[in-house]
Structure formats: C-alpha cells, structure tokens
Ligand SMILES: Cc1cc2nc3c(=O)[nH]c(=O)nc-3n(C[C@H](O)[C@H](O)[C@H](O)COP(=O)(O)OP(=O)(O)OC[C@H]3O[C@@H](n4cnc5c(N)ncnc54)[C@H](O)[C@@H]3O)c2cc1C
C-alpha cells in the first residue's frame with residue numbers, strides 16, 4: 129500500500145492575526161508555525177496506524193511551499209512516514225496547489241491520498257476535491273473513520289444532518305477530520321530518526337492560479353459586553369427579546 | 376448567460392442553506408443582468424415551481440434516485456453539463472457539507488476559480504472580488520476570481536432569505552447518470568434535532584457545567600428556543616456530549632443569530648468557531664473569562680443558579696407572546 133499525506137503549514141492556533149503591505153499579506157514575522165492540525169492529528173496519524181497494521185506500506189509526505197516549510201515537514205516526519213517531498217512553490221491559490229499535488233501523485237501510483245479537512249488559515253476545504261478530480265479518482269470529504277477491507281476502503285463521512293458509511297474501491301482521495309485518529313506526540317526516537325529520512329525538493333510544474341487575494345480585512349471590534357446582574361437574569365431575557373430581537 | 380445555483384436536498388426537501396444560496400445567486404444574477412437558474416439532483420418532493428419566489432427563473436432537475444446519495448464525481452459531471460448548457464458564468468453552492476464535497480471538483484472540471492466560504496455579494500466594480508472568511512473567522516480576505524466562469528460557495532447563515540413573487544419553470548435535464556463509485560452502506564441521521572450549521576440559535580455548554588448529568592440547563596433552554604445544542608472541545612473529548620456538537624477551530628464553525636455560551640472560558644480556538652455569531656451571550660462565574668471580551672451580553676454568575684431563572688423567564692415570555 130502506498131499512501132500520500134498532504135501536509136500544510138499554518139500559524140499556531142493562538143497566533144495574533146495581523147496584515148502587512150497595505151493589508152495584502154499576512155504578517156508572518158514572529159509567528160509560531162505548526163503543521164495544520166487536521167493534517168497532523170488525523171490524516172498523518174491514521175496513515176501511520178495503517179502502516180503499523182501492514183509494515184509493507186510506505187508513507188510519503190507532500191508539501192507545496194517555500195524552504196521555510198522544511199521544519200514543519202521534518203516535524204511531520206518525526207511522527208512517522210518514510211520520506212517527504214516538498215514542491216518548491218509559494219501560492220495561496222487552491223487550484224495551483226492541487227495541480228502540484230496531482231503532478232506528484234500521478235506518477236507516484238498511490239493507493240490512498242489523505243488531506244486534512246481544511247487549512248485553518250485560508251479555510252478552503254477544497255484541495256482534496258480538486259486533486260481527486262484532476263486524477264479522476266473518487267473523493268470522500270470530511271471522513272471521521274477509515275478502514276481497509278480487501279481492496280476497498282470503508283469510510284464514515286459527515287453529511288448534512290448526520291453521517292454515513294460508504295465503501296469505495298482504491299485508489300481514493302480522502303479529507304480527514306476528527307474521529308480518524310488520536311493526536312500523537314513525537315518521541316525522541318522519531319525526532320532522531322527523522323533526520324535520516326529523505327526530504328526531496330522538486331521544482332513546480334507549470335500551472336495556473338485561478339484566484340488571487342486582493343486584500344485582507346479584520347472584523348470590526350465589538351462594542352463591548354453589556355453585563356446583567358446575576359440577581360436579575362430575567363433582564364437578560366428581556367434584552368435579548370426587545371433590544372437584540374434574537375429570541 | 377446565467378447564474379446557476381446548486382440546491383441540495385434532504386429527504387426530498389431543499390435545505391435551508393441552499394435556499395440562502397438561491398437568494399444570493401438571484402441577487403448576483405441581478406447584478407450581472409442575467410437570469411438565475413437552479414439545479415436539483417435526486418428525488419425531490421418539494422414543488423420546485425415555488426423556487427420562483429426566491430428569484431429563480433428555471434430549475435433543471437435530474438430525478439434519478441441514485442442521486443439521493445452523494446458521489447462527488449457523479450454530481451460534478453451533471454452540474455458541469457448543466458452549467459455549460461445554460462451558459463452559466465457564475466455557479467453558486469452553499470458551503471455546507473455537500474458543497475464542500477462537490478464545488479472543488481467542479482472548479483477543476485470547468486477551470487473556474489472557486490471562492491469557498493463567501494460571506495458577501497461579489498464586488499464587480501473592478502473585476503470580480505468575493506469576501507470570504509479566513510483564519511477561522513478571525514479575518515476576511517477579498518479574493519479576486521480571474522477566470523471567465525466563477526464558482527462561489529456561500530457560508531450558511533450569511534445571506535438573508537427574502538421572498539417575492541414568481542413561478543419557476545421546471546425542466547428535466549436529460550443526461551446519462553454515471554454509476555457511482557462510492558457505495559453508501561449505512562446512513563445515521565440525527566433525527567429531530569436542528570442541524571448545528573443551519574440553526575439560528577445555538578445553546579452551548581462547557582466544562583463549567585461539571586458533568587453530563589447537568590446538561591438539562593442547556594437542552595431545556597435549547598428546546599424552548601428551537602435551538603441547536605453545541606459544546607466545547609473538552610466536553611466532547613471526555614464524552615459528556617456527542618462529537619458532532621463540538622464547535623471551534625477543530626470542530627464545526629457556526630454563525631447563528633444567537634450563540635448562548637454557558638460555562639465556557641472562551642479560549643481562542645473555541646472563539647474561532649463561533650465568533651461570526653451575530654449576538655453572543657456568555658454566562659460564566661469568572662469575571663476574567665476571556666469570552667466576555669467577545670460577548671454582546673453577559674452575566675457573571677453561577678450557571679447552576681442563573682440558568683434555571685433564565686429558563687423560567689423564557690417560558691414566561693413565550694406565554695405572554
Ligand atoms: C490546537 C488546538 C485546537 C483546539 N480546538 C478547539 C475547538 O475547536 N473548540 C474548543 O472548544 N476548544 C478547542 N481547543 C481547546 C481550548 O484551548 C480550550 O481548552 C477549551 O475550549 C476549553 O473548554 P471549556 O471552556 O469548556 O473549559 P475550561 O477552559 O475548563 O472553562 C470552563 C469555564 O467554565 C467556568 N465555570 C466553572 N464553573 C462554572 C459555573 N458554576 N457557572 C458558570 N461558569 C462556570 C469557568 O470560569 C471557566 O471559564 C483547542 C486547543 C488547541 C491547542
């Protein structure tokens with residue numbers, strides 16, 4: 129079994145969000161970067177578990193990004209995976225990134241391609257679906273459970289109002305969310321071992337970007353909380369009814 | 376030329392989030408001075424001519440019952456064919472779970488730029504720029520779509536439903552439906568509950584409620600208000616509440632009219648999933664709880680004392696109305 133896990137880098141969940149260059153760029157200086165939580169906790173850990181169950185499997189990690197992604201991909205390798213590939217390109221366009229992933233995946237002959245549910249910075253939730261269409265493969269979005277049965281994958285995915293179990297022939301592209309696996313912490317052996325694992329850097333293929341970010345805005349500051357005394361909670365109900373008109 | 380809106384259905388009825396997409400798409404069609412058309416897949420029971428009141432001129436249907444189950448490849452092909460046949464230059468989805476499964480594939484098939492998570496109408500004064508949420512609701516990006524055909528996936532609860540007069544023409548779209556590669560073997564729908572992403576009011580509890588046995592404080596209020604229930608991540612992790620109720624950066628992101636948070640501290644990762652709510656109410660015994668900074672209304676007090684009184688007051692209000 130050959131598994132490809134797509135890894136992206138995002139600002140830490142507590143990072144302060146500010147913009148530079150006339151609000152056209154995220155101000156990344158001094159920001160702590162992490163592996164996108166969905167990619168790390170769910171996609172990568174589930175892939176590692178599959179390999180633990182069948183040690184003939186190989187896991188490749190793929191990131192599309194500039195050299196500043198290397199520490200992130202090394203951190204991912206410390207959790208598990210056999211080798212990493214970085215496509216040396218910097219873009220925020222989903223179609224462009226998906227084109228790079230597809231270009232690596234096509235000759236790679238992967239049985240499984242895992243992505244996270246979404247990146248917590250640009251919140252596209254789209255790259256998995258794009259890669260699947262580029263490779264003409266089925267796409268299962270928002271998977272919360274994944275298992276293998278013969279040549280099939282059995283997957284639980286979230287649908288509107290609930291969840292459903294589905295069966296699909298490999299190869300398949302799956303976007304992973306909570307439920308797939310439990311978060312792991314890299315151990316010393318993993319961290320040391322990661323240093324010896326290959327990290328290949330390849331140049332991007334020619335691809336179009338279909339969108340571009342014109343500018344960013346921050347939401348307007350809240351006016352401030354209106355506090356109601358704990359002795360008169362009914363006053364809160366009145367305010368919600370008469371002033372905010374939400375109940 | 377047209378604007379084409381994909382409407383997804385559940386048990387034969389068009390979803391509320393899709394009706395929002397219809398109203399949004401009709402407005403975009405007005406902006407571009409073209410007609411608004413819709414596509415519905417599977418066995419719908421709703422009277423589709425009534426979509427006219429949301430501004431839809433024509434509805435394309437493919438009634439094949441195999442389409443009641445989601446297969447992204449099959450859906451993508453049919454929507455792409457309809458879009459080409461109706462000369463659509465803009466295609467609108469709801470950024471709900473179905474939209475997230477299908478819109479990206481369509482973007483590739485039509486080489487049409489996609490903005491997912493849109494929260495406002497496109498600005499067409501200089502190009503075609505759509506505002507969307509980024510950084511988990513902590514900021515917005517104005518994204519230019521630079522292709523002739525454009526796809527917008529609209530966040531639920533970000534565009535109002537308005538109705539007018541009008542009757543839509545309904546036409547069966549004749550196309551071969553591919554055999555699905557994804558075979559659905561079991562469906563588990565949470566019956567009778569208001570789906571979290573569509574709810575106008577959400578009542579949510581955190582670790583401050585001490586244990587699942589106290590959840591009536593949340594569920595009683597939710598029932599009275601016709602609200603959905605939610606919880607913080609640790610509450611789902613320790614199995615006090617089901618996982619699908621977990622909101623936040625790593626859970627579900629919601630934008631209801633009212634978010635009622637009880638015994639939740641308001642950690643930045645929690646706020647990331649709820650900060651787009653129009654009105655936020657916080658009940659917390661700690662005046663320093665960070666949630667108060669993001670709140671519109673609050674009570675500093677013990678939830679076990681305050682909540683029963685709130686529930687009583689709501690009951691009284693409902694009786695008076
Ligand atoms: C990468 C990452 C992602 C995360 N993603 C999420 C996410 O998606 N969603 C999420 O919710 N969290 C998330 N978290 C966790 C988050 O940081 C907080 O730990 C969590 O939200 C705290 O939950 P809580 O407010 O229920 O509990 P606590 O922090 O324990 O807060 C309990 C609150 O209840 C109050 N309280 C106690 N007793 C009473 C009483 N009797 N009456 C009234 N108030 C009372 C306390 O004053 C306190 O403010 C994430 C963390 C990380 C690191």
Ligand SMILES: Nc1ncnc2c1ncn2[C@@H]1O[C@H](COP(=O)(O)O)[C@@H](O)[C@H]1O
Pocket residue numbers: 134135136137164166167190191192193222225242243244245246247250251252253254255256
């Ligand atoms: N630059 C990138 N390199 C590799 N994988 C990525 C990149 N960006 C996004 N992904 C993958 O695609 C998923 C969805 O991203 P998005 O569609 O941008 O929300 C992420 O969780 C990653 O698994």
